[in-house]
Amino acid sequence: MNITIDVNGTKMEAKKGETVLNVLNDNGIQVPTLCHIKSMFPTGSCRMCVVEDIISDKLITSCSAVAEDGMKILTHSPRVTEARKVIVELLLSNHPDDCLYCVRNGNCELQGLAEELCVTERRIQGRKNKLPIDNSSVSIMRDPEKCILCGRCVRVCEEVMGVACIDFSKRGSRTVVSTAFDKGMNTSSCVNCGQCIMVCPTGALTEQNHFTGIREALTDPSKTVVVQYAPAISVSIAEEFGMEPGIDIAGIMNAALRKIGFDYVFDTSFAADLTIMEESNELIKRINENRNLPLITSCCPAWVKYAEEFVPELLPNISTCKSPQQMAGAIIKSYFAKQKNISKEDIYSVSIMPCTAKKFEAQREEMTNKGISDVDAVLTTREFVKFVKLFGINMHEIESETADSPLGIRTTAGKIFGASGGVAEAAIRTAYYMLTGDELVQFKIPELRGFKGQKETRLKIGDLEIGVAVVNGLANAKKLLDEIKAGRDDIHFIEIMACPGGCVGGGGQPVNMDEKAVKERIKSLYRIDDTESIKVSHKNPDVIILYNEFLGKPLGKKSHELLHTGFKKREVII
Amino acid sequence: MNDTTEQILVKYKNADRDSLIPILQEIQEVEGWLSEKMLTSVGRHLDMPVSKVYGVATFYNQFRFQPKGRFHIQVCRGTACHVLGSATVLEEIKKHLKIDVDETTKDGLFSLEIVACIGTCGLAPVININGNFHARVTTDSLRDIIESYRVQNNN
Structure with a gap:
């Protein structure tokens, strides 16, 4: 049954049990929030969303108050806006005054609220926090002085990721968000997913920046600087340049990267095709030998680190394939270097990833070859956008270009890696061909697509029937893995992506994104899959040439040397 | 794991996170303080992330994180x-x-x-x-x- 509430003198319909905030938002009224995360249970701790409840004559938190029939609400009365303003002024009273030098300058929520609520002078002087920056992680940097204790990072880390490496410690004015024992993030169970950065309203959480090394390499004439970009990037940045959200601007990106000065521009989706060649063969091998099933994907470095810490007993199930980033890195510094007659010491290899964990992955010891990293520097999507601006490139005025061969041609199977379910779908397309010799009639597997946290299906491949599961969000992965550990054996293949929605919702993506933006990106990836003609990795002409000329066959000796790796149990503070 | 901590945890065999504070109090009662090792063991026992155990322990003034002096x-x-x-x-x-x-x-x-x-x-x-x-x-x-x-x- 619907109920009616009165908001600013206008009647509004509400569903029973709905929060006041929801009703307001559905009716086009914006109320500022800070601690609130859509889709999560409200905490009502920051008080930013207060509205005036006329009947009780009290200010109530609209995020947690349930709409009741006959309620009378004022959302922007002088009393309400003054209360919100004081909250912001109090938050600012001990905040560092370094907005001009802050990485979030211009897209900081606290700054936005101060502007919205007309805070133009410092009325409240507080003692500034004096706390050290945690620079220990190779992916994520924490500056507790900028933290306003909204708790969003703590909740995402626990509820979405199931990691909980940070929490509030101490109390009162000494409260901080910290790791256990206030140790560095590097020794904590942090998986570097970066979802904490995505929800942080201020500059308290940011990624480790790799600008300097890249700029040095770009100006060093002895270096050949190559760049690769992940499948999700080209559908995630259009809005950052004032274009329609979600559209694919790969061509413009290629041109922009060349203008910046990169000598060769590659598409990581090529390496995704390569990953599928190796991984689908690995799946077939394991099914034939009935060993280490289910096979679990290894593309997501946050998931891999999670497994090393929390479920080491399942490490034998994880695919030994390197991630596409690392496969591309390895091929660039071997096959490509040889082809162009450049020594690998003189190649500086950059990747652009929607991910902060890729920064960690790139420096893993297993990802180096005789002391030389396969990937030298990683830019997140956010950093890439800044990089384009830094080099003064007008994305509206440049002509599309194609990526360089041999790592520039991709199929749509490699492209859909960017969405949760994409890896599984691409792997099945190729596994089907490998096992039956025929192509699938219908490439789409709708059951594995979409934003849902856990998706499952059963598929017939020839005489074989296999179970496939796709999960995104590590908390969802934990649930499925608990079932597997308890003996569930009808699943043969599991794709795990740490971030909600897959890489399109990655922790390196532009901040302030909403679920709608992520869904647009997913749509865009599948639109590419619908419209282009080569939909299976084994038909990528450059992949075929790479095997013929260099690698031999999937799971062969050369592949093992360059494209595969192993994972070990990792001791951290859990 | 420390013997005393283990002995105390055995008493709380099927306990959940509700027992966190009593367990911490009991360990401190015997040991005089709470070490990183002790807190980690308690977290494992209660299936709680140690960041949460640390968060709760540091909230209360009664808990010490360094051994008492002579x-x-x-x-x-x-x-x-x-x-x-x-x-x-x-x-x-x-x-x-x-x-x-x-x-x-x-x-x-x-x-x-x-x-x-x-x-x-x-x-x-x-x-x-x-x-x-x-x-x-x-x-x-x-x-x-x-x-x-x-x-x-x-x-």
């Missing part, structure tokens, strides 16, 4: 002691021992704690070292008191 100094910061200069007394101890509140000197000899009123307002400002009350402490007498314990340790 001589444990409690400085009363109640109203009467405050009026008669306990803030200065506290600062002097911190300066003299080069430790902060809730810390222990490197040699393990002294540790420092703030307590609210200990009910001997007539003796203000008062400090309590291992159960011995020292009345009307001044910055001068303080040095002598602390040194007397140092001598006691050497004998």
